[in-house]
Amino acid sequence: MGFGEAAPRERESSSAHGPREAKRSCRGAMAALRLLLPPSTNNVSPFFLSTFSFGSLSIRPREIGIMAAVAEQVVADLREKCATPASLLRDVASAMAGEMSAGLEEEGGSKVKMLLSYVDKLPTGREEGLFYGLDLGGTNFRVLKVQLGGTKKRVVDCESREVTIPPHLMSGTSSELFGFIASELAEFVADEEEESTDLLNGKKRELGFTFSFPVRQTSVASGTLVKWTKAFSIDDAVGKDVVAELQTAMEKQGLDMHVAALINDAVGTLAGARYYDEDVVAGIIFGTGTNAAYVEKANAIPKWEENLPNSGDMVINMEWGNFFSCHLPVTEFDQELDKESLNPGEQIYEKLISGMYLGEIVRRVLLKMSLQSGIFGDNDHCKLNKQFHLRTPHISTMHHDETPDLKIVSEKLHEILGITDTSLETRKMVVEICDIVARRAARLAAAGVAGILLKLDRNGSVDNQRSVIAIDGGLFEHYTKFSECLESTLDELLGVEVSKSVTVKHANDGSGIGAALIAASQSR
Template sequence: MQDQNLKDFLKEFIISDSQLQEVYKRFTAEIRKGLSQAAHKQADTKCYMTYVQDLPTGDEKGNYLALDLGGTNFRVLRVALKGHHEAEINSKVYAVPKEIMTGSGTQLFDHIANCLAEFVNEHSLGDQHLPLGFTFSFPCIQLGLTKGLLVRWTKGFQCAGVEKEDVGRLLKEAIARRGDLVIEVMAILNDATGTLMSCAHRNPECRIGVIIGTGCNACYVERVENAELLEPEYKIDKPNILVNTEWGAFGENGQLEFVRTDYDRKVDKHSLNAGTQLFEKMISGMYLGELVRLVLHDAIQKNLIFVRNTVKHNFINILKKDIGCIETRFISEIENDSFPDFQQTRNILKELFGLEKASVEDCQKLRYICECISKRAAKLVAVGLSGLINKIAEPHVVVGVDGSVYRFHPHFDFYMRETMHKLVNPKTRFELMLSEDGSGRGAALVAAVASKN
């Protein structure tokens, strides 16, 4: 792709090595603030204690239920742990209708309990005592393993009467209202914690779990002496604690303004949670497609792409009016396309804009736009992971990774590693490990470890 004008137009999405170093410095300072009793309130990255202090050994056995709520669908799972690092999983996906996502908290938790009962009946589990792990992938202040106060909704949820409330209690009450389930809620966790636990079940050197999907967050193993927010009684027996960084909020105090663009500001302004989760909005699947939409609209208006196209005005009208028309999955498909056929790209352009014959040059330009936005996202994730790996400071650190952006984007892993090799201490060897159902298996493992204790 040789078009210098388009490259100049997109150069604000290219983060230089010196900018990466500055983001790294600011991020690591934020993590220190989040862990500190004195500075915690001022920190963007809150570094919440999870109250999970044991990693799985791989020998866990028994039947457990897991709930996984973190987006427009949620899952119920039965996880049979069989020892020898093995697990057998049955699961079912249930939709969360839009009216429930923005309705009352009672409606939401009753819907979850109803789906849970349906699953238990379908799998004939009603006669068993079932410990349950609840993956609730929204920012929470944990006050114990089964008690977590929702800080704020993200990812399109706006259920009334849940913020500042204990989601463990709300789930227990919804289960009790039914009166026909014998289920004990053993743990509340988020999907990053679940990913760490799931990967640690297979590889004992896993120390970090990261989600790069609809949202973006990371959890890591911290030494208890560095966790000032942890009550003294939890520091007696165990050397470590899993910390939920909630790093999606990084930048809310202005630390990212030097790398944010006007497009990032527009995405934030029109989101349901304007002014918050600014790091996440530069990285996650909920926002990447929208960034491409805004950039593509302006690129067409500036005659940088689709210049000779007869339906150019149609492009502009659709891109202007149809918020969300470019889904993040399209970015993965476009970047995975083969030159010079660009068949997937052409199919997408036909589906979205009715364009019958896109030129090779326009397909290349569109791919370059997608690359600039996804590469920046991967570099920012790499900064955060490098900071956590260097903080852990062990000779070998395994990072468990989950989420649709990482899983389906053809080059995201490569983009991340490229940056991490620049920032991770050369004395530390790191490894990225794709999670096998972190939010499901991981929730069951937290429940299993809690039951054992």
């Protein structure tokens, strides 16, 4: 999963500026400036205020310091409201563990859904044979073939193919979409060499299906679609079993393939990492969105009324993006973003820590700073005023700028937002805003991880009990300062001794190879 890949279709911003709106905004900014000026600047000349405008900024050099002071106050306020001291993070971790327990007690008992994945057997590394994976989660899907050679050889070979879904199929019918996917699967299989066919020994091909849309799962290989997200809007698929739809489509293609498991990318990440390391206890996604899956003792799930599995374990799909606690440091920018989103009041934790939203939070801060201080000078606010125009990869690039004059920040402000001629001090403020927002996200993410360890009693209660957290997703992989801060914060929360037994690992491609490995483990 990437980070900040595709902006959701939000409501139009009520603050979009046309020529008249820009004038009104200018007058509002002047009024705000009067209110925000520190007491020491009360004697600023009326001439300064009367010439303050965004269309043609005209100020004298001595007034620049006043503008900088106002801008710095916006940054200082943000820093204070985004503060995440260790005591607060421990409260967040405790709240996460509490919500996990409540979600396991009964359906609807918590904002963290704690969904049963029905995966009770994870790969061990002993699996042998040929298995397949299908990863559907966006405008492309991938098919994979994985040859497993047991304990000694592990993954002998892995082949994959990525296919773009034609736009008309994303709003067509269920049979059209799954028919297209099945035809591509059939073509992928048809290209196999005779050697691959021999590995099957006359058995059906086993497929693991990663489906990254909300489903109500009823078994390890069945689940009804709750709703589409992203760019999909296939109405007749909602309420249907997506595995049955795919199975029917494959049979029409004459494809001798069986769907062994339906999973999401968090479960896939857990499975992919567990294949190589039996101490992996959780798989977490930090990308465009965020989610977590972990291994729970089956007898610790009161809402599960069926017979306990032989393994004694059950993988739980937390859907932790919907977590909320009064301890979360939510700012006015977060509140406005949530209010204008397609799902107000939901996924608050995700909106604070995931790649979809970090760039947008920074944009909102920059817009306020500019409107109140005029720090960006004579620049059009058209791009800065556009929702989701500043993306998380953009702020990552600026945040990692190590040039003496922050040249990359200057280039990005110009390229992305149309802002030119910024001073070095202004660029430093931009970097600090990126740092505040990303650091808050990383530290809150670490608190979530600590919450899982707390729920599993792996926070030091058992000496030398090794715990591995597998993490995938573009935010973690590509935003270095985010991942480094997450890991250092987790060490801070766990303490020196406990942190020695906890390892964070980057687990690549859980949504792909993880699906094939789950298929292998289910076929044992």
